[in-house]
Amino acid sequence: MPKNVGVEPVFSRLTSGLPYLIHLYGDITMLLTQKPKSRYRGRQSKRPEITPHQAKQKAIRLLRENRLSPMAVQVTEALATGGVLTSGQLYHVTTVSPRTLQKYHKQYLLDRLPILADELMALDLADDPAKLRLYTLGPVGLEVARIRHEHVPTGYTGYGTHRIIHDVLTNEVVLRLAALAVERGYEPLWYSKYEATVHDERGNPALEPDAMPAVPRDGVYRYFVVEFHNEDKRTRARSKVDRYERVYRDGRWRNELETDEMPAVLAVFTHKIVGKGYREAISSRSMRPRCVFLGKSWRDVIAGDDMARWFNFNQGKMVDILED
DNA sequence: CTATAAGCCCACTCAGGCGC
DNA sequence: GCGCCTGAGTGGGCTTATAG
Missing domain, CATH: 3.40.1560 (type ii restriction endonuclease, domain 2)
Known part of the structure; x- marks a missing residue:
């Protein structure tokens, strides 16, 4: 594609992880039907704030010293492409565990978006509703992605629920189509809305x-x-x-x-x-x-x-x- | 108070590098 | 080859913080 010259789209490297996509998530359905009313509940992250400049320095160091693990690269690339994904979606794309996502969050690679309690409660099919989180790129992950890509999705913390859900569901469509393609022996690619x-x-x-x-x-x-x-x-x-x-x-x-x-x-x-x-x-x-x-x-x-x-x-x- | 999420610590596996 | 170390990913289990 023209815009991200030299950058492979995420899926070209992720086909090995994709068979995990096949089963139904169920953790998505209720996000759509439930109206946001209740507030965030539970302990809040006390990760200290860092300035954009600090984030950029960290990102440059990580890349220069080659200290980003392959898993971390896959996760940040997936988020740079899709913008916002649930922990379940990230798992199905990269096989990353919730525990590791938590670690990436602590390292400023990822940010979490609050999920509303009511919507969590409405889960019925989810394998592990307690582990459902919404992730976007964090300050450092954003800078890493900016070095790799011309356009990177940002600003989710400022978006309303409707917009966030819109993007999560869009990604779900792409992931499910890709999963089927992999099942049929094809190697699908996934481009972001900026590339499109x-x-x-x-x-x-x-x-x-x-x-x-x-x-x-x-x-x-x-x-x-x-x-x-x-x-x-x-x-x-x-x-x-x-x-x-x-x-x-x-x-x-x-x-x-x-x-x-x-x-x-x-x-x-x-x-x-x-x-x-x-x-x-x-x-x-x-x-x-x-x-x-x-x-x-x-x-x-x-x-x-x-x-x-x-x-x-x-x-x-x-x-x-x-x-x- | 309870339910829920975040933080923390430990232990395990696995892969790679290094010295012998 | 072997032993040793280190880093990454993972999971269990416990503690701590906070909204309702």
Whole structure:
């Protein structure tokens, strides 16, 4: 990809850990349905604050002296790509234990985001709800990532719950799709939303997908962009379709994404009305869309539905996105 | 108070490096 | 080869802090 030249996307190195992804998490479902009301409960971290300058010095030292373990690299890379992941997601990507994550936190590599008590209580399927944590890059991890990547997701501590959950669920979609791809013998890649962004002629973002997984096919990587909708407005779908079509015609994406084939859009929606919106937007166009739009409901994702089977809005039928 | 999370200590495994 | 050390990751078990 153009933006992170010389940097391997996370998944290219993580295929060995991926089979762990297969079983259902369940630790995610309730994050969506529960409204944030209760506050953080339990002991709070008393890790002393450090200045951004101190963090940068630590990061430079860690890299120069080669003192970042392979596991630490994998974890920071995963977070640099996905922004915010649960301890469960991190485990399924890297096989890192909660204990080690705690250590990384202490070393300023990671930050924790408070998980709300009610949402924890609502867990029913989780293997170990007590160990569920939300992690983002910490001050040092952020600086490490900045040295490796042009754009790094930041600011989660300032984001509202809705936004954080949006990103966690987006990552869940990517991880589950990747897990299936690995199961079928492919080596999937995982690009961040920054790497997936396409700009207009003035340099402003024209498309800002939530993530960009890629799966090889016939020796060439085939890209998908994820659009995760956890709102219930059908009009958002129409504007997305219009925007993708505009960007397609513009053609700039070929250079920015370094691909000859426009990535297919994987639209995941928590409200059926959004899927309906896509359907109407596509069928009502006078010209047949040039982009491929695929849809799946979040309900199906967490129910363990086959992650390769998506509804193709253009053709009006189910397809297998890894084989068709 | 209780429930929950963070902190801390110890012990174990495993891999790599070093000296002999 | 062997023994020894060190660092990383891990898990158990206990203590301490804090919101409700």
